[in-house]
Amino acid sequence: MSLVEQAIARLRNQQAGAQKQLLGGSVPKSIPLPALNESEDSTKVANRLLIDANALRASGYLPEASKDRQFADQYRRIKRPLIEKALSGDNAGGEPRIIMVASAVPGDGKTFTSINLAFSMALERDISILLIDSDVSKHHITDIFGLRQRKGLLDALTDESLDPEALVVPTSSRGFSILPAGTRVEGTAELMSSNRMRQIVATLCARNPRRILLLDSPPLLITNEGRALTKIAGQVVLVVRAGVTPRHAVQAAIGMFDEKQAGGLILNEVKVGFTEGYYGYGAYGAYGDGP
Secondary structure (H helix, E strand, O other): OOHHHHHHHHHHHHHOOOOOOOOOOOOOOOOOOOOOOOOOOHHHHHOOEOOOHHHHHHOOOOOOHHHHHHHHHHHHHHHHHHHHHHOOOOOOOOOOOEEEEEEOOOOOOHHHHHHHHHHHHHOOOOOEEEEEEOOOOOOHHHHHOOOOOOOOHHHHHHOOOOOHHHHOEEEOOOOEEEEOOOOOOOOHHHHHOOHHHHHHHHHHHHOOOOEEEEEEOOOOOOOHHHHHHOOOOOEEEEEEEOOOOOHHHHHHHHOOOOHHHEEEEEEEOOOOOOOOOOOOEOOOOOOOOOO
């Protein structure tokens, strides 16, 4: 069996009949950003983080806009079952509104996926998306959006007097906000597995019943932080790089979360055409030092 076949078979067994999303096919290029809510007060809009689509494209996180429709369609296929489960109220595997985007190893395109999935989900009219930089040793999301100087998740974890909602950064894109990683500290694995971490995500969920938390996670097989996050996520989406990620690594990563948490497997850089109803995109992000 190939890596892809092994991963699909394992994930299918774990999901026990739940809908899955495996991606394979041509490389997508861009994704539409959520529009501003024009009815909002102009002062509030002015205080929000401006999303610079051109800068994101230049960095490889939102490439050229020549294939918006194809790219957007692929992410619609990914997000639909995730949103449906998130709003289903089924918390058998944990809070389904907490979605963790993970990978087995570095370099699989996890952060690229987190960003584009967040933008696609924020296009929905009835939900809002909070993208949380949970990869606290790398701060990818924080750096990409220029939030290095802002307090964030780690500050809320170390200072219980801080209201995590006050650290959320609203953006110029309707329905899309960011919680930065925050100030670097030691002992992040213990912080991520603490009761305080559970309190923070519970608070962020409780503030808005239509909010979905999207956690950009560290790679599962090389960090304790990633493993800790699987304990609080209601859905786990695993990003795999075709032909690169070792089969045993995919299997080991899938084994780290419960079958009820399985949210799908996204396969990057597949060189084949559309087959068997599955769809795909190419990875741009890299773990450690940029796209």
